[in-house]
Structures are given as structure tokens and as C-alpha cells.
Amino acid sequence: MILIAIVIGCILGAVIGIYAPMVPYTYSGYLAIAIIAALDSVFGGIAATLNKNFDLKIFVTGFFGNAILSILLTYLGQKLNVDIYLAAIVVFVGRMFNNLAIIRRYYLNKWPSKKEENKNETEKSK
Amino acid sequence: MQKKQIAITLGIMCFALTMAIVIQLRTVYSSTSTVPQVLVEDSLRDEVLRWKEKYDNTYGELTESTKRLEEIRKLATQNDITSMAKQQEITESNMLLGLTEVTGPGFQIILSDNNTGITSEGNKVLDISSQIVHYDDLLQVVNALNNAGAEAISINGHRLVQTTAITCEGNIIKINGQRISSPFTIKAIGSPATLSGSLTMIGGYLYIMQEDGVNVQTSQSDSLVVEAYNGVINYKYIKLKK
Numbered sequence: 001m002i003l004i005a006i007v008i009g010c011i012l013g014a015v016i017g018i019y020a021p022m023v024p025y026t027y028s029g030y031l032a033i034a035i036i037a038a039l040d041s042v043f044g045g046i047a048a049t050l051n052k053n054f055d056l057k058i059f060v061t062g063f064f065g066n067a068i069l070s071i072l073l074t075y076l077g078q079k080l081n082v083d084i085y086l087a088a089i090v091v092f093v094g095r096m097f098n099n100l101a102i103i104r105r106y107y108l109n110k111w112p113s114k115k116e117e118n119k120n121e122t123e124k125s126k
Numbered sequence: 127m128q129k130k131q132i133a134i135t136l137g138i139m140c141f142a143l144t145m146a147i148v149i150q151l152r153t154v155y156s157s158t159s160t161v162p163q164v165l166v167e168d169s170l171r172d173e174v175l176r177w178k179e180k181y182d183n184t185y186g187e188l189t190e191s192t193k194r195l196e197e198i199r200k201l202a203t204q205n206d207i208t209s210m211a212k213q214q215e216i217t218e219s220n221m222l223l224g225l226t227e228v229t230g231p232g233f234q235i236i237l238s239d240n241n242t243g244i245t246s247e248g249n250k251v252l253d254i255s256s257q258i259v260h261y262d263d264l265l266q267v268v269n270a271l272n273n274a275g276a277e278a279i280s281i282n283g284h285r286l287v288q289t290t291a292i293t294c295e296g297n298i299i300k301i302n303g304q305r306i307s308s309p310f311t312i313k314a315i316g317s318p319a320t321l322s323g324s325l326t327m328i329g330g331y332l333y334i335m336q337e338d339g340v341n342v343q344t345s346q347s348d349s350l351v352v353e354a355y356n357g358v359i360n361y362k363y364i365k366l367k368k
Contacts, residue, residue: 005133009140016141017148028153031146038143045136056132063139 030071033085037066040092043099050106066092185356224287224355228278232350233321235267235332236343238309245339257339259308261294264301266331267312268292274324276314278352282306285355302357309341318346 023031041063048054070088077084199216203209220226240257243250251257264281271279279286284301293300298307314321325332326344336342 001129002133002136005137006140009137010144013141013144013146014148017145018152020145020149022156023149023153025153028150031150031153035143035146035150038139038146042139042143054132056135060135060139 029085030074033070033074033088034067036089036092037070038063040096040099041066043096043103047099047102050103223359224278224285227351227354228315229349229351230277230315231318231348232276232313232315232346232352233271233318233325234314234345234347234350235312235325236309236341237263237267237312237335238341240339240341245337251339259310259335259340261292261299263331263335263340264292264299264310264312267325270325270331271312271314271316271321274316274321276316276321278315280313280352282311283353285353287355287359289359302355313350313352315350315352318348322346 041059044062045054045059048059070085070092073088074085196217199213203213217226221228237259239259243254243257245251245257268279268281268286281292281301284290284304284306286301290302291300295305298305300306322344324330327333332342332344
């Protein structure tokens with residue numbers, strides 16, 4: 001159910017994105033940082049689901065809050081002539097790697113045990 | 127119920143995320159960002175330099191070939207009086223066309239822009255443009271030199287031949303299609319005294335330019351070398367009339 005919703009959302013988003021008006025090049029930097037923030041939230045959400053402590057409220061506010069906050073920080077950085085977006089990218093990508101590591105470990109732990117279960121079942125049937 | 131809610135929110139979020147990613151991809155693809163622009167510029171500059179080198183090499187080869195041709199002609203016509211006369215004629219024609227380097231007594235002028243804004247009398251100039259060497263100044267000087275009997279003229283190493291045009295392209299001057307800029311070294315072969323007198327006399331063109339504040343240096347010489355024309359004279363329409 002969740003997987004189907006994600007796939008449908010992705011396909012719809014891609015189709016509408018192709019026909020949507022283009023962003024002016026000056027603002028594409030803000031959009032990029034928002035995308036990084038959103039991707040971070042999604043990976044965080046997946047990791048939280050695997051750890052069974054997923055909270056919809058935290059997830060939704062993190063998704064939009066991080067995106068908007070990172071855009072505002074980038075804008076502020078441009079006004080102050082400091083590359084704040086670099087800090088945002090470091091934080092978000094660092095967290096992304098953390099979350100990816102959690103997801104990877106979860107499946108790595110799951111994989112051998114499944115194999116063993118299968119083995120046990122086949123031995124039992126014999 | 128809880129699961130359905132999560133699915134819908136996740137779907138909406140993925141929708142927003144993919145839409146943003148696709149829009150961003152399209153924006154990045156459609157616009158040439160600054161980094162590729164620098165790369166393109168660098169590669170273009172490289173190409174220009176490579177072509178320049180190639181041109182120089184080829185030009186060197188051409189010069190050598192012309193020299194060899196001259197030698198071969200000389201050898202071939204050594205024992206033949208009529209062909210020797212022909213050879214003489216070819217050499218002379220080339221010299222008159224400006225295709226060979228020539229030397230002789232002459233007059234050299236160096237004109238350069240004066241950026242100080244002060245005239246030769248020490249007053250402030252009203253129009254700074256009058257202290258800059260323009261293309262029509264060069265035309266006037268060349269005209270005066272020709273009028274005084276100059277036989278070969280070159281400006282910054284560019285020989286003036288019958289097809290030469292001196293043009294103004296924005297803030298640069300072009301001679302034979304090649305850019306030149308201040309200071310301008312004008313060399314003319316002819317009677318040094320006549321050439322000098324016609325330009326530097328009171329009311330002469332160089333006199334007027336000097337009064338305006340342009341930097342003018344002149345020198346007379348007994349053996350001035352005027353460079354050969356380094357282009358190709360093309361013709362498409364002219365024919366001999368029978």
C-alpha cells in the first residue's frame with residue numbers, strides 16, 4: 001500500500017514536472033537545496049519506519065520545514081555573502097549517509113536470517 | 127486508517143519531491159551554467175592558439191618555399207638571357223606589388239595616444255578624443271606620404287598595398303583585416319627630407335596632430351626596412367583587356 005502510493009506519487013510528480021514551467025536559473029539554486037533537504041527527510045522517514053519509531057507529524061514538518069528553512073538560510077547567506085548553503089548541504093548529505101547506513105544495516109541483518117529460515121524449512125520438510 | 131494516512135502523505139511528498147527534481151533537472155539542462163561556460167571559453171581559446179600556431183607554421187613554410195622558388199628560378203635562368211630578363215621582371219613586379227621586403231632611405235613616424243589630457247602647451251584639453259590617434263589620422267598621414275612620393279609604406283608591420291583598407295571597427299583600427307593599436311609605427315621609403323617636410327611643416331598634418339597633443343616622434347633614416355605584405359592578393363573580376 002505504502003509502496004504503491006510512493007510509486008504513483010513519483011510517476012505523477014515526474015509527469016507534471018516535465019510539463020511544469022521552468023524555474024529561472026537564479027532560483028534553481030534554492031530549489032536544489034530544497035530538494036536535498038526533502039531527500040534527507042525522506043531517507044530519515046524510511047529509516048524511522050524501519051526502526052518502528054515513525055511519527056507522521058515529525059516527518060511532515062521535517063519535510064517542509066527543512067526545505068523552507070534551507071531556502072531561507074541560502075537566501076540569507078547570499079545577502080551576507082557567506083556560502084551558508086554549503087553548511088546545509090554538509091549537514092543534509094551527512095544525515096542522508098547516516099540514514100542510508102541504518103537502512104543498509106537493517107536489510108543486511110535481515111538477509112542472512114531469512115536464508116537460514118529457508119534452510120531450516122527445507123530441512124524440516126525432508 | 128493510520129496506514130492509509132501514511133501512504134497518502136508519503137505519496138504527496140514523493141509527488142512534490144519528484145516534481146521539484148524534474149523541474150530542477152530541466153532548468154539545469156536548459157541553461158548553460160557558469161562552470162561549463164568557462165570550460166567552453168578555455169577550449170575555444172586553446173583552439174584559437176592552435177590555429178594561430180598552425181598558421182604561423184604554414185606561413186613560415188610558405189616563406190621558405192618562396193625563397194626556394196626564387197633560387198630555382200635563378201638557377202634555371204642563369205644561362206639564358208631572355209629568361210633572365212623575365213626573372214628580373216618578376217622580381218621587380220613583386221617588389222612593386224609589395225610582396226617582398228624592401229629597404230631604402232626613408233622616414234619613420236611613431237604616433238601614440240596621449241592619455242594625460244594635457245596639450246603640448248600645458249593646457250588642459252577640451253576634447254580628449256582629439257589626443258587619440260584615429261583611423262582617419264592614419265589615412266591622412268598615408269595620403270600625405272604618398273603625395274610626397276613615398277614608394278613603400280607600412281604601419282605596425284602591415285604593408286600598404288593596392289588593396290589595403292584602413293578601417294575603424296569600434297575602438298580598434300584594422301589594416302589589411304588585422305587589428306592594430308597605438309602606438310602606430312609608420313615607415314615610408316622615399317626622399318627623407320621631402321617626406322619629413324611635407325608632414326612636419328607648419329600646417330602639415332603631423333604638426334596639427336602635435337598641436338592637438340598626440341605624441342608624435344619622427345626620425346629620418348638612410349636604410350629603413352619596410353616589411354612585405356603577408357596576405358594574398360585575390361582577384362575575381364579583373365581580366366586583361368584585349
